[in-house]
Amino acid sequence: MLSPAAPLPAPLDARASGLMLLLCLTWGLQQISLKAVADAASPMLMVAVRSGIALLLLAVLMRHRGERLVRAHWAPGAVAGGLFALEYVFVSLALQLTQASHVVVFLYAAPLFAALGLHWRLPAERLGRRQWAGIALAFGGVAIAFLNGDTAPGAGLWGDLLALLAALCWGATTITIRCTRLAQAPATETLQYQLIGAFALLLPVALLSGQWAFDATSPRVWAHLGFQALVVSFASFLAWCWLLRRYLASRLGVFSFLTPLLGVLLGAWLLDEQLEPAFMAGSTAVLAGIVLVSLRDGPRARLRTRVSAAPARAAWRASRR
Structure with a gap:
């Protein structure tokens, strides 16, 4: 159900841009962390366990703030x-x-799905020609950086398709948050639902699919689990939900294109992976695309957005009387 009464989201400012860069760095490290201990802990089980730990931390935070743990959304x-x-x-x-590398490329096509869906659902998320050009340039840069390099020889088509389906789910999650009453909910509540879903569904799936490996005697596994639970699932996802409620999701989403690029840079630094010339060319295109999408709209464009959003807001207020 569309919820036009939510505050009109704002373009990106310096605070949002800085926080998104930090989130991209964290999410880039997330992939490296999961890969680093994959021989001792199944990635699916790690995500399930980290979600359970982050859920407990979130419950403590909500109780400290006096927020109800069960809500109407x-x-x-x-x-x-x-x-x-x-x-x-x-x-x-x-x-x-x-x-x-293929998984990262297709997973971070998610902002494209989100931007396309939000373009049709929310007047405030309408994309102009500059934003369309920026999205195309950014995604084209990611494709050049990874698909034209030699970082993933022999990649399977089915694996690529599954990664693309993951991106579709991520984009649909963003649309759900922005286009329902979750747009008015506190960030803690939105994160609570996602952590419950991840813990409750991934745990049995990991068991049934045989992805149950977890070396509880390894300090390395516990260190990475701490990072995954405290930093990734708790702090970064909470910050992401907060940003989605206050800023244009299509602009935020394009920033996430930096994550796979930062992940490759961190991989080259921490895992001694080689950087291909295609990556350098692609990263330049991605940064240029982000600049295009993140530039503030002019006064006329902002006026058109407010005018187009006004009927929806008025209708919602009338329905609440």
């Missing part, structure tokens, strides 16, 4: 939680069939 919350869990099911399966 359970229907869209269940959808968001299910999509969030399904995304990681596809990611885990894709990593078994194709190379990690």
Whole structure:
């Protein structure tokens, strides 16, 4: 159900841009962390366990703030939680069939799905020609950086398809958050639904699919689990939900194109992976695309957005009387 009464989201400012860069760095490290301990802990099980730990931390935070743990937005919350869990099911399966670089490329096509869906659902998320050009340039840069390089020889088509399905789930999760009453919910509530979905669904799937490896005697596994639970699932996802409620999701989404590029840079630094010339060319295109999409709209464009959003807001207020 569309919820036009939510505050009109703002273009990116310096605070949002800086926080998104930090989130991209964290999410890039997430992939390296999961890969680093994959021989001792199944990625799917790691995601399930980290979600359970982050859920407990979130419950403590909500109780400290005096927020109710059970709220009225359970229907869209269940959808968001299910999509969030399904995304990681596809990611885990894709990593078994194709190379990690291909998974990253197709996973971060998610902002394209989100921007396209939000373009048709929310007047405030309408994309202009500059934004369309920026999205095309950014995604083209990611494709050049990874698909034209030699980073993933022999990648499987089915693995690529699963990664693309994961991106579709991520994009659908963003649309669900922005186009339902979750747009008015606190970020803690939105994250709560996603963590519940990931923990409740991924745990049995990991067991049934045989992805149950976890070396509890390894300090390395516990260190990476701490990073995954405290930094990734708790802090970064909470910040992401907060940003989605206040800023244009299509602009935020394009920033996430930086994540696979930062992941490759971190891989070259931490895992001694080689950088291909295609990556350098692609990264330049991605940064240029982000600049195009992130530039503030002119006064006329902002006026058109407010005018187009006004009827929807008025109708919602009338329905609430």
